[in-house]
Amino acid sequence: MEKNTPESYDALMVLSFGGPEGPDDVRPFLENVTRGRGIPPERLDDVAEHYLHFGGVSPINALNRAIIDAVRAEFAAHSIDLPIYFGNRNWHPMIEDTAAEMARDGVRNALVFATSAWGGYSGCRQYHEDIERAREAVGADAPKLTKLRQFYDHPLAVAAAADAIAAARTEISDDIRGEARVVFTAHSVPLRADAADGPTDLGGRLYSRQVTEACALVAEAAGVDDYDQVWQSRSGPPQMPWLEPDIVDHLDALSERGVPAVIVVPIGFVSDHLEVLWDLDTEARDRAAELGMAFARAATIGTDPRFAQLVRGLVQEMTDGIPAQRLGSLPMLGVDSDDGHAVQCCALPS
Known part of the structure; x- marks a missing residue:
């Protein structure tokens, strides 16, 4: 497998979709998800009922925090000194706020692990758009944010x-x-x-x-x-x-x-x-x-213990230049070391 050129990074952001954590969050969250898509209000009402069936709480934020805890332990066990931050596309902690926090903490060059294994617009390209939007919101002090590759066949x-x-x-x-x-x-x-x-x-x-x-x-x-x-x-x-x-x-x-x-x-x-x-x-x-x-x-x-190992491996592909671990045969769509965008990746639908 081809190796990446090792580079020095000073943090990792776990970036996800986000979800409501209480009944009052449900409708604003759904409006964030569907903004600009012309979804009728009655459809949002139907979907809101799915969330309210579970008390208005999506488990995704709690599950992501558990993943972060597992990755922190995995990093500590392998002497990887990278602080881990948490950001979301559609609900708090929003990626713009997380990027601002990273800038205040002095982070200059961070990796981003998106909790989607896939290519395509929603699974990959939109996360690049999230990253760019967050950097623009922070301004000149924004850290460089490089998304890790797709991992569906790891x-x-x-x-x-x-x-x-x-x-x-x-x-x-x-x-x-x-x-x-x-x-x-x-x-x-x-x-x-x-x-x-x-x-x-x-x-x-x-x-x-x-x-x-x-x-x-x-x-x-x-x-x-x-x-x-x-x-x-x-x-x-x-x-x-x-x-x-x-x-x-x-x-x-x-x-x-x-x-x-x-x-x-x-x-x-x-x-x-x-x-x-x-x-x-x-x-x-x-x-x-x-x-x-x-x-x-x-x-x-x-929730499998190997998932934190997977995240560590993706990070070490970038920090240590270790070969990418893949089982699939589709073309490798990874990151470009110059601008952080995936090579040939996930063009927007015309």
């Missing part, structure tokens, strides 16, 4: 997901365990946006191709010869085509085929945030129960 991520499948399989009763269907799921995006993601000379569809490759890698590691790949959490007007099939619709199709059990693997998500808790643990699980289908959901990889 060996530790693949191994953690494969072990999660094995653990979920034990939740299925012995008499039907061998008939349980493994179903990988990731966040859907509009077909037009997916077609425009990534370098056009490489065929676009960067995000969906990465998801497909990750599913194949994890299935192989888990010893799963046959599986399904589906999507979830679509939004927007019904006339706009998105990646399909939807997870709930797919459960109906499996039931018609007589499949007695399903193991759902949230391959597209690092943590159990609301789209896992609602779309999978509530809607999909409830539908499976209605169909008389046994349902087990594999854990997301963010």
